[in-house]
Amino acid sequence: MTSSSPLYAQVALDVPLFTALSYRVPEHLRDHIAPGQLVQVPFRNRSKTGLIVALSTELDDPTLAPKIRDLYDLVDPEPLLSPHDVRFLSFVADYYLSPIGEVVRLAIPSAVRVEGIKHYRRLPEDQRTPAPNAPQTPLSLELAGALASLSDTEPTPVAALRESHAELTYHRLAELELRGLVEVTYQESASLKPKTERYFKLLPRPRGTLTGRLGANQLQILKLLDGMPSLSLPEIREHIASPYSSLKALEERGLIESWEEEVYRDPFADAPVEPAPSFELTLPQQRAVDAVARARQAGRFEGFVLHGVTGSGKTETYVRIIRDTLAAGRRALVLLPEIALTPQFVGVFRSHFGERIAVLHSGLTAAQKFDQWRQIRRDEVDIVIGARSALFAPINDLGVIVVDEEHDPSFKQEEGTRYNARDMALVRGKLARAQVILGSATPILESFYNARQGRLTYLAMPERVAARALPPVDIVDMRRGPHNPTAGPSSLLSTRLLGALDDTLHDQKQAILFLNRRGFSPCVVCEACGHVFHCPHCDVSLTYHRRMEALRCHHCDFSLRMPESCPECLHTGIDRKGVGTEQLEAHLRELYPRARVARLDRDTGAGPRLQQLLTSFRRREIDILVGTQMVTKGHDFPDVTLVGVVLADMSLNFPDFRAAERTFQLLTQVAGRAGRADSPGKVIIQTYTPEHYSLLTAREHDFESFAERELAQRQAMGYPPFGHLIALKFEGANEGATVQATRNYATAARRLLRTERAFGDAVSMLGPAMAPIARIKNRSRWQLLLKAADRALLRRFTIRTLELAGHFDAGQPHHRNVRIIIDVDPLNML
Ligand code: ADP
Ligand code: ZN
Numbered sequence: 001m002t003s004s005s006p007l008y009a010q011v012a013l014d015v016p017l018f019t020a021l022s023y024r025v026p027e028h029l030r031d032h033i034a035p036g037q038l039v040q041v042p043f044r045n046r047s048k049t050g051l052i053v054a055l056s057t058e059l060d061d062p063t064l065a066p067k068i069r070d071l072y073d074l075v076d077p078e079p080l081l082s083p084h085d086v087r088f089l090s091f092v093a094d095y096y097l098s099p100i101g102e103v104v105r106l107a108i109p110s111a112v113r114v115e116g117i118k119h120y121r122r123l124p125e126d127q128r129t130p131a132p133n134a135p136q137t138p139l140s141l142e143l144a145g146a147l148a149s150l151s152d153t154e155p156t157p158v159a160a161l162r163e164s165h166a167e168l169t170y171h172r173l174a175e176l177e178l179r180g181l182v183e184v185t186y187q188e189s190a191s192l193k194p195k196t197e198r199y200f201k202l203l204p205r206p207r208g209t210l211t212g213r214l215g216a217n218q219l220q221i222l223k224l225l226d227g228m229p230s231l232s233l234p235e236i237r238e239h240i241a242s243p244y245s246s247l248k249a250l251e252e253r254g255l256i257e258s259w260e261e262e263v264y265r266d267p268f269a270d271a272p273v274e275p276a277p278s279f280e281l282t283l284p285q286q287r288a289v290d291a292v293a294r295a296r297q298a299g300r301f302e303g304f305v306l307h308g309v310t311g312s313g314k315t316e317t318y319v320r321i322i323r324d325t326l327a328a329g330r331r332a333l334v335l336l337p338e339i340a341l342t343p344q345f346v347g348v349f350r351s352h353f354g355e356r357i358a359v360l361h362s363g364l365t366a367a368q369k370f371d372q373w374r375q376i377r378r379d380e381v382d383i384v385i386g387a388r389s390a391l392f393a394p395i396n397d398l399g400v401i402v403v404d405e406e407h408d409p410s411f412k413q414e415e416g417t418r419y420n421a422r423d424m425a426l427v428r429g430k431l432a433r434a435q436v437i438l439g440s441a442t443p444i445l446e447s448f449y450n451a452r453q454g455r456l457t458y459l460a461m462p463e464r465v466a467a468r469a470l471p472p473v474d475i476v477d478m479r480r481g482p483h484n485p486t487a488g489p490s491s492l493l494s495t496r497l498l499g500a501l502d503d504t505l506h507d508q509k510q511a512i513l514f515l516n517r518r519g520f521s522p523c524v525v526c527e528a529c530g531h532v533f534h535c536p537h538c539d540v541s542l543t544y545h546r547r548m549e550a551l552r553c554h555h556c557d558f559s560l561r562m563p564e565s566c567p568e569c570l571h572t573g574i575d576r577k578g579v580g581t582e583q584l585e586a587h588l589r590e591l592y593p594r595a596r597v598a599r600l601d602r603d604t605g606a607g608p609r610l611q612q613l614l615t616s617f618r619r620r621e622i623d624i625l626v627g628t629q630m631v632t633k634g635h636d637f638p639d640v641t642l643v644g645v646v647l648a649d650m651s652l653n654f655p656d657f658r659a660a661e662r663t664f665q666l667l668t669q670v671a672g673r674a675g676r677a678d679s680p681g682k683v684i685i686q687t688y689t690p691e692h693y694s695l696l697t698a699r700e701h702d703f704e705s706f707a708e709r710e711l712a713q714r715q716a717m718g719y720p721p722f723g724h725l726i727a728l729k730f731e732g733a734n735e736g737a738t739v740q741a742t743r744n745y746a747t748a749a750r751r752l753l754r755t756e757r758a759f760g761d762a763v764s765m766l767g768p769a770m771a772p773i774a775r776i777k778n779r780s781r782w783q784l785l786l787k788a789a790d791r792a793l794l795r796r797f798t799i800r801t802l803e804l805a806g807h808f809d810a811g812q813p814h815h816r817n818v819r820i821i822i823d824v825d826p827l828n829m830l
Contacts, residue, residue, distance in 0.1 A: 330399025
């Protein structure tokens with residue numbers, strides 16, 4: 001079997017390289033190689049595991065052919081990922097200008113990557129069977145030596161073998177295998193072995209066999225097993241305290257048999273499963289289900305925006321759509337912002353679909369992830385529910401992807417490959433010809449706009465189920481002065497909000513007080529007129545920097561000395577408003593010594609303490625819950641009748657062009673927490689800018705008007721969805737070096753803009769500018785923002801800029817010790 005032309009494998013390695021590396025496929029592997037397989041390859045002086053992303057008979061650059069090395073070996077002939085998955089990963093790497101190896105790492109749990117270490121055991125003479133194509137020549141001396149050094153009982157890991165026999169390449173070792181001299185096994189690293197359980201079952205026995213001599217325990221075991229297909233050791237232990245010796249005795253007498261069976265560790269085994277009620281769907285729900293069914297029946301990709309107000313029954317709609325998908329023989333993926341916050345959601349799915357669900361989230365141990373991953377890959381589950389990383393779960397026959405709360409920023413990963421799971425869900429859906437449902441009470445403007453352009457299908461659920469009303473929203477003007485008596489004595493809580501709190505406590509209902517505080521810098525606002533400082537060029541708020549007593553734009557680096565008085569009303573009380581949840585909690589305890597006050601924020605974490613807090617709030621053991629945006633996620637608390645937003649300006653004045661949209665989303669979501677059940681709710685928003693359209697439209701629950709207004713603004717500035725952005729972020733311990741690196745890239749970009757018409761006309765660069773959070777962990781942060789209406793052009797421009805700035809050259813002196821991050825479609829401008 002000889003072939004004329006060589007075959008090359010493109011292998012993604014977990015190293016910071018943009019592209020996959022080419023290796024020659026050795027002749028003996030030619031017929032066994034496929035994309036999606038894990039392989040061992042030489043890299044520098046080491047051997048590394050990588051994933052084959054493509055095979056080809058030609059090289060992009062044929063002159064490199066003499067330099068191409070042979071790949072060593074297959075780690076596992078069974079591909080780890082399907083061709084679909086591999087194509088998807090390649091797309092993601094390409095789109096985010098991210099090293100392919102880093103993207104592959106997202107898709108394969110670490111446990112799988114360390115698994116598959118080859119072990120060799122010398123076979124006894126009588127068990128040796130050479131392969132038909134085994135060489136007939138005598139064994140070389142080195143191989144004979146290696147063979148002699150192998151144990152015939154204990155398998156030797158390949159690394160140890162190569163240590164003692166450096167000349168042994170994988171390729172040569174393969175010859176031992178081919179000659180049938182060794183047995184090759186793959187052994188998983190001990191800590192991540194699949195978990196097994198011993199099972200027992202009764203063997204049929206001839207009538208009249210004596211059982212009289214059996215002990216009491218043994219008799220009881222036989223009785224227990226009688227009529228059961230099988231029982232596991234823990235199940236038997238539930239009835240008999242220490243059954244092990246009795247079981248062994250029974251097995252020796254041939255009365256029962258036992259075997260090991262793999263069991264999966266279930267991280268959600270203890271999660272409550274509520275019984276699933278069955279509803280008659282509302283008309284909008286039915287319409288949504290039908291629209292998705294049409295696309296499914298036609299076998300085509302279609303993206304849907306399910307715009308349903310809070311409480312309109314989106315979850316139930318997802319359940320029906322998924323049930324239909326499973327009935328059509330396909331599988332489902334559900335992406336949630338933060339699973340830890342929404343155990344109820346998983347509970348609903350569990351009650352509908354039982355054990356056919358895998359749940360993936362960041363709280364799992366490596367072993368649990370490994371279990372779930374394998375279960376998914378073996379088609380043992382039909383539904384995968386998870387946070388953003390579940391996007392990469394190896395699901396076959398994917399029929400539908402649901403992205404719930406699609407507006408949530410946590411779908412964007414802010415480290416490593418900075419992907420957005422919401423965006424890539426559409427891509428994965430397209431590749432799989434699946435339907436993709438983006439659900440939210442506040443769709444992002446990109447969704448709304450794309451629906452209007454006909455690229456996505458818009459499905460509206462404008463009313464709450466069972467005609468429950470959306471709560472009335474009250475905006476309280478916090479500006480101080482004689483014209484405004486409502487502001488009240490405290491700058492924290494207005495008379496109006498205090499009054500409402502009194503009423504709520506009096507009626508024995510519950511309240512949520514929401515404070516948007518990200519704690520990087522206080523928001524600067526005139527206490528008298530509510531004036532906020534904006535960049536004259538970029539339409540973003542200026543950020544206060546204490547170090548220089550200045551206000552700065554972090555897009556274009558415009559700056560302003562921190563003024564003494566307000567340029568609008570000349571009032572001298574320009575205040576740096578910054579209040580934290582802790583202060584607010586303390587203040588409330590003082591005001592209401594008899595009320596039970598609790599706080600939920602980042603300090604609470606995402607673990608058991610959070611669950612505890614939410615449970616006791618639901619059980620009404622807490623009267624007032626103070627919290628950050630974590631309280632806005634989809635909780636359902638029937639007795640919450642008051643929601644107070646302590647200072648809307650904190651998110652409104654965020655130095656980000658999405659600030660108005662985020663505020664609208666937050667207010668709408670937080671308002672949705674009020675009056676979920678039969679008690680009517682009320683929402684109070686405190687602010688220094690009561691006339692802002694984000695607040696006014698949120699008060700009217702008027703998404704469309706907000707979207708119109710905001711879209712016009714975005715269009716004027718060329719921001720998404722009308723333009724696209726790529727941010728280059730620079731971080732370094734040395735401020736000078738960081739600035740220098742940023743400047744080098746800026747210079748490269750400027751040169752391209754000047755010299756190439758196609759770029760000059762269509763791309764703009766903002767910056768270099770200091771990031772709003774100028775230092776994190778003692779590292780200076782600077783950024784460049786690239787913007788264009790044409791995404792492909794922007795991508796080309798970015799790559800050219802990177803090339804020109806020497807980004808891909810090894811050992812560039814300017815960039816040493818400065819981390820350069822490429823953020824495509826940046827969401828976080830801090
Ligand atoms: P959303 O996710 O849109 O905020 P949910 O799916 O949580 O809304 O539904 C709100 C409430 O309405 C839930 O308690 C749910 O069980 C109930 N519900 C959903 N659909 C129906 C229906 N068709 N008839 C009656 N109740 C429903
Ligand atoms: Zn600016």
